[in-house]
Amino acid sequence: MKNKLRLFLISILLITATLQINAQENSSYMGNRVLFDFSTTFSPSWLYPNFFENSDHWRKYYSFNYDITPSIEIIVHRKGSVGALYHFCKTKFEYFYDDDFTNYSYDTGIDAGNITVHGFGIFYKQYVGSAARTPFGTYFKFQFDGFFYNAVCSLPFEQISKGYLFATKAAIGHDFLFFDRLRVSTAFSLGIPLTGWKGIFETIGSSYDASSGKSNVQGFINNRLAGMYFFGFEVHIGLLAF
Amino acid sequence: MNRLLLTIIIAICFLIDLQSQNSSYLNYHLQSEGHMPAILKSYIENDKTNFVSTLCREGKIVYGSPVNRYVEQIADQLLINEPTLRSEITILIIKSPIVNAFANHDGILLVDIGIIAQASNEAEIAITLSHEIAHYALKHTHIVFDYTKKSDVILAKHEASREQENEADTKGIEHFYAASKYSYRAFEGFYDVLQYGYLPFDNLPFERALIENGGYVFPEAYFLQNVKPISNRDDYLDTLSTHPNIAKRRAAANAIVKNKDNTGRQLFLQSETLFNEIRSLCRLECINQWLIQHDYVNAYYNAFVLQKENPDNLFYQNAMAIALYGLSKHKTEHSYREVIKKYTEFEGEQQAAYYFFEKASKLELNPLAIRALWKIQKTQPDNIPCSNMLNDLIKDLTIFNLSLSEFSDYPMGTLLDTIQEQHKAVDQTSNDKYGRIKNNSPTVQKIKPTDNFKVFQYMLCDLKQDSSFRTYFQQIQNTVADEKILTVLLPSKALKEEMAKFFFMQPFYTHYNKNGIEDEKKSNTGLIATEKALKKSAKRLKINYNTIKFKDLAGGGRSSCELINENDITALYNNYCNLQEWIFNAFGIKEDMVPHLSLDVDQIHPGSRYLVVSGTVVRQEKLVSFFKISDIVFSAICIYAAPFTLAKFFVPVQSIAMDLSVVDITTGKTVFVDSDNLYKKHNVPALHHAFIYDCLYAIKKGGEK
Structure with a gap:
């Protein structure tokens, strides 16, 4: 119920922004309104490991999870645009297993499981300042995402868990437009799942106990993804197509 | 021999x-005559920004x-x-x-x-x-x-x-x-x-005696x-x-x-x-x-000096009237400091002229200019710019709530007791209410000054004796009143309906480097980019992109078979120079002023009426500033800021002043103007192009700005 209310509020925000279109005022850039964008969100693996599994060292601050995001964006007014995007990312999670039934021998250990995430999202960008004008300049972005994931633990036997997570994030960034077509952007983002921010920190430093389903894998993966989603910086390259 | x-023979030809x-x-x-010198032609064809071509582009160079x-x-x-x-x-x-x-x-x-x-x-x-x-x-x-x-x-x-x-x-x-x-x-x-x-x-x-009479x-x-x-x-x-x-x-x-x-x-x-x-x-x-250049007092004083040698030359009389008009309008607009320098900066007898125009009020300069322009109106009824200026000044009096009834019919110093009050006698003899009203109408009634009358109220006393002046004055004031009503009744013809009559002047673009010196290469690049943006925007908005290009003056862009003859090139060049002077003059004056130069639009661009002029000045800002050094330090500490820093480091920071205006050449009125100044920004070329498109879009949609 709570999630539905948030979704409703975000939808209202987007629709309101879209309705700001003023027919007398040019909202396009040189007559073009549609952008295709490709971005990567670099999320530092300081809370959770990335798929390179180097989270134990200081280097974890300089290694990242990568969220690949193609998107389509439509200019709706001089200072705003809306868009839809697709997410794809792969990451890891640590799990602990303790299985005394495998091959009739006691087997225990820590391994890294794989998480594959596909997701969809919508966003609204509000450009700010005198030198900003859609689609370039400094902007704030408000985004709503839904993630659908598969989490796989291989040991002691293969377990596949499926789940979903809804989250929202805000970003601040700057778009540069070159040759009236090519857009390059950078941004910082902060995001939280709709279930609240507490979960992000709940499972820090702990591993999922994969032994005979002793704990809730979906809750653990959700927290894991929320940690990845919590902080990121984005690099975009886009084309103002038509 | x-x-x-x-x-x-040459001397005789000169004299003739x-x-x-x-x-x-x-x-x-x-004006230029004969054949354009080959070296000047090469400057125009190359279309590069340098000292000679800049002068040429401004229409300042004359040959032949x-x-x-x-x-x-x-x-x-x-x-x-x-x-x-x-x-x-x-x-x-x-x-x-x-x-x-x-x-x-x-x-x-x-x-x-x-x-x-x-x-x-x-x-x-x-x-x-x-x-x-x-x-x-x-x-x-x-x-x-x-x-x-x-x-x-x-x-x-x-x-x-x-x-x-x-x-x-x-x-x-x-x-x-x-x-x-x-x-x-x-x-x-x-x-x-x-x-x-x-x-x-x-x-x-x-x-x-120049400015006073009896x-x-x-x-x-x-x-x-x-x-x-x-x-x-x-x-x-x-x-x-x-x-x-x-x-x-x-x-x-x-x-x-x-x-x-x-x-x-x-x-x-x-x-x-x-x-x-x-x-x-x-x-x-x-x-x-x-x-x-709107240096009105200089023009006025020098015309006065030359008129002493040649009193019959109408050029000087016109020049002095135009100068008075300019001074009056700038006084009215409270912008006289733009055209009158402080008198203390001058020496010699001209200082007295600067002093006088500094002291005279807008209400005194207006009738002074009206007097000069009326003189021209009487002798040169075909002088359209001067007629327009005269009308404009009379309209200004309407704005000041001044009609002819505010001006005395009697010269300054007339003893009030000696004035015969004929009209009152007529009034008293008439028993008919409407007869009395008619006899008191402004065209009939003579205005007797009171002790409170100011100098300007005596300045039209001799002109008021001329019935043709009174009629003319009244007609113009009636027109002003009618225009107010017509504005309400008839919507003005929107600019969007006149798009076919647009023509584009080659834009002005100047790029200054970090030291404030013009970067010719970047100016040329910017000029080309601006032209492209104008052309692209016009095409997108379905506006005819008719241009007058500096390069075309030397026959550039034409094949040898269609190359026009040398005299045509000179005629083209002269038209271009006239247009440049007209633009310089029209864009420097106040929005509601009438330009004193007239322009034959059909010679410049047949069928056109509205001239689109855009000007841009870009200044490159210093690449490494305090803030950028701080960014680098910040990035070293926190690597997540690196993409920001890299982007900010490589994308130039510039300041830009941009302007786009549309002027009705037939009236000299600016029908659309928009400008923007942005200081130390990224994305300046994109901002400039967006500005151009937005202006043309606004014109296309309604032309109100």
């Missing part, structure tokens, strides 16, 4: 030419005119023994009232009309030319002064420049001037021209009793000058010429009459240029 005969121009002095403008031909004759005399050098030199005239001349590295000598207008004889012009020819012969290059460099470097450059000037003076006299038959006696006068050339054409007292007098406080004496100092400190001071140059020249034999040498090798005519043309053009 043949040479003498040829000179006489000048006589024919004399009759049209009324609207005199110095009587003035050019006269100066060419002088150059022939100076280079009589150097035909090869003569063939390398092209003389062009600059329509600028400044006393100056330049030599370019490619043999172009640029002579300002100001130096001819201030000269006393032909030999003084010959000295100027000999100096500039020497610069070219000695291959002196222009020294660019970069004031951001260390001061000792600047001082060294100034010193080098002064040395070059001394060399050019010496070589000019000994090599070129000596080869001619011009008199050495001209040198004293020449240095006087350099020293006092900033002053008007003569130093005559500013006469009260009907009214201005307060004594409006007239300066003692003007500042003209400074005679010629030995000023020249350490920061590109030229040695006048005293040094005069002494050096005198030292060279004092032992020279002056036998057979003359101040005029062409006739003195011809010189006077040529100088008159230059003086007329100087006044034109002052009016175009």
